[in-house]
Amino acid sequence: MAVAGRFSQKLFRLSLLKNVRVLQKAYASSFGDSTKRGMPGAYPKTEEERIAAAKKYNIRVEDYEPYPDDGLGWGDYPKMEKIHQDSRDPHADWDFPEERRNYGELLHIEEDFLKRYTPNSTKKYKYSHTQQAGMFFAVLGTLGFLFWLGSFYKFFPPVVPKQYPENNRIIPEFKMF
Template structure:
């Protein structure tokens, strides 16, 4: 009920509609928020402490990416895919499996729930999968090699041509 009254109040006032459209237009045009932009690489302990506080981490947890990578003071977070996170934990944003004000991984577009899970442990080791693949391929090639001499198919007779003589006799009465 309150939401409907608020919508009526906004839609009935043209100045409010104009401001609202302007806000949405600016948000859609400016996709970068200056507060999330990483600062310069921290060189002193005070800069490291300030960067850790900026990202909501303790000084012991905070380690920036190497300066050569160009991420500035952005923290190097552990590589954990969204599929490996606990699905029963009460996340603030359960569709992304993250909490409010939690720093986002620098490669978050690679580690989503519908993407590659770098921290996943396979059900079977890679060498086991490779052995299984080669056993299946080798077995199918061995079967083909040993059964190649046996022709399988529908038996047919030799094709009959008119030059070979009469084959069908129809007698008229």
């Protein structure tokens, strides 16, 4: 009886291990291949290489423009517009709403700087930074001027001797302890 129990346990472990290995292979192949495909290749020098790179990144040939070959090593990766994740539509039906992007969407080469937990450097403000600084110092200067002006007009609450209903009446003080 004990031998049959040990045999069934070993069989169960082997089948479980086999299932885990199958899942690991499926998981690795689903991501491993797309990662290799998404890696930038050499900078396209001919029109055929350019067409192949556009097809590789699933972009129309007319829209494909690689980064300039200035030695930084971006290769054939397409040049994209910088759009911070906070600037994207929050009400759209995203596949990954926490990152505001869809499955298979091409990422910007500097995607780490465009995440939601980083400052939004691409946002267009209503007022420029010099206008904002001017408004800040205008409010600060106005308040400083008002405090300075108020220093000439001292305000003290009126103080008069305490009045009692009868003359020279002493009111006892109550002490708790």
